[in-house]
Amino acid sequence: MESSKITNLNNIKNVYFIGIGGSGMFPLAHILKEKGFNVSGADIYESDTLQKVRALGIKVYTEHKESNIDGQDLIVFSAAIKETNPEIIAAKKAGIPIIERSVMLGLIFNKYKNSIGVSGTHGKTTTTSMITSVLIDADKKPTSVIGATLKKLGGNSCIGNSDIIVAEACEYVDSFLQLNPAISVITNVDADHLDYFGNLENVIKSFRKYALQTSELVIYNGDSENAKKATENIPAKTISFGLNKQNDYYAKNISFGKMQNAQFDIIHSDKVVAHINLSVPGKHNIYNALAAYVVCSNLGVSNKDFEKSITEFKGAHRRFEILLEKNGITVADDFAHHPTEIESTLEAASKMGFKRVVAIFQPHTFSRTAMFQKEFAKALSIADEVIVSDILPVRETNTYGVKSTDLTDKIQNSHYIPTFEEICKYIVKNAQSGDLILTLGGGNVYKCANMIAEKL
Numbered sequence: 001m002e003s004s005k006i007t008n009l010n011n012i013k014n015v016y017f018i019g020i021g022g023s024g025m026f027p028l029a030h031i032l033k034e035k036g037f038n039v040s041g042a043d044i045y046e047s048d049t050l051q052k053v054r055a056l057g058i059k060v061y062t063e064h065k066e067s068n069i070d071g072q073d074l075i076v077f078s079a080a081i082k083e084t085n086p087e088i089i090a091a092k093k094a095g096i097p098i099i100e101r102s103v104m105l106g107l108i109f110n111k112y113k114n115s116i117g118v119s120g121t122h123g124k125t126t127t128t129s130m131i132t133s134v135l136i137d138a139d140k141k142p143t144s145v146i147g148a149t150l151k152k153l154g155g156n157s158c159i160g161n162s163d164i165i166v167a168e169a170c171e172y173v174d175s176f177l178q179l180n181p182a183i184s185v186i187t188n189v190d191a192d193h194l195d196y197f198g199n200l201e202n203v204i205k206s207f208r209k210y211a212l213q214t215s216e217l218v219i220y221n222g223d224s225e226n227a228k229k230a231t232e233n234i235p236a237k238t239i240s241f242g243l244n245k246q247n248d249y250y251a252k253n254i255s256f257g258k259m260q261n262a263q264f265d266i267i268h269s270d271k272v273v274a275h276i277n278l279s280v281p282g283k284h285n286i287y288n289a290l291a292a293y294v295v296c297s298n299l300g301v302s303n304k305d306f307e308k309s310i311t312e313f314k315g316a317h318r319r320f321e322i323l324l325e326k327n328g329i330t331v332a333d334d335f336a337h338h339p340t341e342i343e344s345t346l347e348a349a350s351k352m353g354f355k356r357v358v359a360i361f362q363p364h365t366f367s368r369t370a371m372f373q374k375e376f377a378k379a380l381s382i383a384d385e386v387i388v389s390d391i392l393p394v395r396e397t398n399t400y401g402v403k404s405t406d407l408t409d410k411i412q413n414s415h416y417i418p419t420f421e422e423i424c425k426y427i428v429k430n431a432q433s434g435d436l437i438l439t440l441g442g443g444n445v446y447k448c449a450n451m452i453a454e455k456l
Contacts, residue, residue: 004097009037009107012073017041018087019078020060021050027145027157028076028104033058034159035111042068042087052155066090073097076104079173102170105145106178109165112143116295117169117179119210120187120221121203122341123288124168126280127187129316130292131166132158137309138301142166148335149317164299169210171203172196176210183298184214184236185291189226192338195367195396204230211236219294221287222247241290249273249294251286260348262286266293274303280315282348284341318446320345324453328433330354331456333449337364337442339375345440346382355434359383360423360448362441363391363404370400377410383438386414387423392443420448428455 006012017029020041026049033039033056042061043050054060061068066086069075075091075098082088091098099107109115118128125147132144133152141160145167149156169176169184172193189207191200207230211218214236220227222240231238240247243254251264252272260281266274274293278285289310296306315321324331336345342361349357359380363369369376369391380386388404388411408414417423427437439449 003099003103006074006097006099006103006107008110009074012037014038014040014071014073015076016069016072016074016087017076018064018081018085019043020053020058021045021047022078022080022101023049023156024101024147025076025078026053026155028101028108029053029058030056030157031108031143031145031159040068040072049155069094069096074099076101100178102175102178105167106180109167109179109181112165113163113182114165114299115179115181116164116166116183116185117176117181117210117214118166118185118187118291119169119171119176119207120185120227121171121190121192122338122344123187123284123291124170125316125335126285126319127185127288127291128166128168129319130288130310130313131295133313134292134296134301134306134309135164135166135299136160137312138296138305140164140299140301146316148319151314151317166295171206171210174206174209177206177213179210180213180215182214182216183295184211184218185295186211186218186220186224186227186230187287187291188221188224189230190224190338190340192368194371195365200226208234217298219291219298221291223287239294241287241294243286249290251276251290254286256351258353260351266290273297274307276307277311279311279313281320281352282344284344284348320348323449324456326456329431329435329437329456331437331449331453333439333446335442336440338368339372339379342376342440343379343382345438346379349436349438350382352436354436356384356432357382357436357438358385358387358427358431360387360389360427360437360439360445361407362389362439362443362445362448363407364442365394366391366396366398366400366402369404369407370402373402373406373410376407380407380414381411384413386411387417387426388414389416389420389423389445389448390418392441394443420445420451423448424451424455427452431456 021043040059135142141162142164223242
């Protein structure tokens with residue numbers, strides 16, 4: 001569905017959200033409400049988020065009807081909404097502009113002097129969460145839009161009264177090209193979403209377009225060759241970060257605690273500018289913290305304030321989130337759904353001193369499972385035991401003929417167990433003291449983790 005060509009919100013007063021209870025829609029509705037727009041919307045699914053929408057005094061319809069959009073100046077829809085939606089049909093008939101969620105985020109971005117878009121194949125949510133946490137603690141009063149719940153916010157967004165907005169900038173279907181940030185972060189560039197991009201070169205090209213749309217500063221992972229390619233010779237100023245000392249900011253004197261949380265120095269111009277103690281595990285979080293540091297220091301956060309806040313950062317929802325520690329058994333859940341992410345998470349988990357790491361993986365989309373079979377098998381093999389559930393189709397049909405057993409056939413000590421109920425029964429029967437039971441996937445595998453935690 002194409003978006004109408006809207007370049008600003010100057011003559012807009014009444015905005016209607018189709019699917020207003022969606023986790024990506026709520027923050028935008030919240031921001032517009034705070035900025036004085038008349039906001040309303042519809043959603044047929046009851047949820048905690050919808051309760052939050054109502055608590056803001058926003059009118060919510062629980063049925064999609066043509067009459068709902070009477071008097072509206074602008075309609076915003078989420079990716080889940082189809083052309084056949086009666087409100088879409090009515091808006092087209094009435095000539096009311098219709099825009100997709102990412103277009104609205106772009107229009108909101110234009111209202112802030114310091115707009116920060118956090119992009120990258122991996123690490124967007126954690127990096128955005130780190131930046132948001134530090135800015136709040138440093139009293140910078142940011143507005144923020146995050147792809148997961150952050151305990152500090154009691155949700156996935158916050159509204160501040162400063163000129164700072166920070167949000168995830170997602171590359172899928174080129175959504176982030178709707179943004180023109182003042183500052184962009186590129187955490188890394190990897191082959192993903194090949195159902196849309198086709199190949200890695202197109203992924204890099206997309207990130208390059210995004211970098212070219214950034215007006216002031218692009219902060220990129222200098223250890224990622226693909227991120228370097230995407231940012232070569234762009235008009236905006238660039239700052240690199242990484243573990244390699246060729247970067248503008250790099251981590252040195254790295255050591256890991258028992259739970260694989262890193263301590264390290266940040267070096268800039270041959271000087272130690274900060275000493276970091278992380279409370280989140282894994283080498284990948286060193287990169288996320290470096291990116292967050294460069295953003296925050298460019299927004300005037302002192303080293304002392306950054307060091308204190310980042311130590312207190314305990315992670316976002318579904319990012320190595322520990323759900324249960326009982327009878328020597330630990331149950332945790334992680335959003336990792338790409339081979340690189342799974343490898344990073346399992347590498348960290350394998351060094352935490354557990355007797356066994358039992359990974360439960362829900363493959364996310366047929367295309368990704370088919371295209372990265374070998375890579376998934378290699379990454380999952382780091383675990384001592386692997387259980388693979390049915391593939392979550394998301395938006396796809398299985399034209400690839402791929403099956404979960406295509407993975408388990410390639411992994412030693414692995415089993416295909418189709419449903420969460422069956423997986424839960426198996427784990428409850430076989431879990432031993434000293435085990436880490438870790439669910440992995442971008443879908444609803446967290447339900448399986450919650451089920452196991454409840455039964456244990």
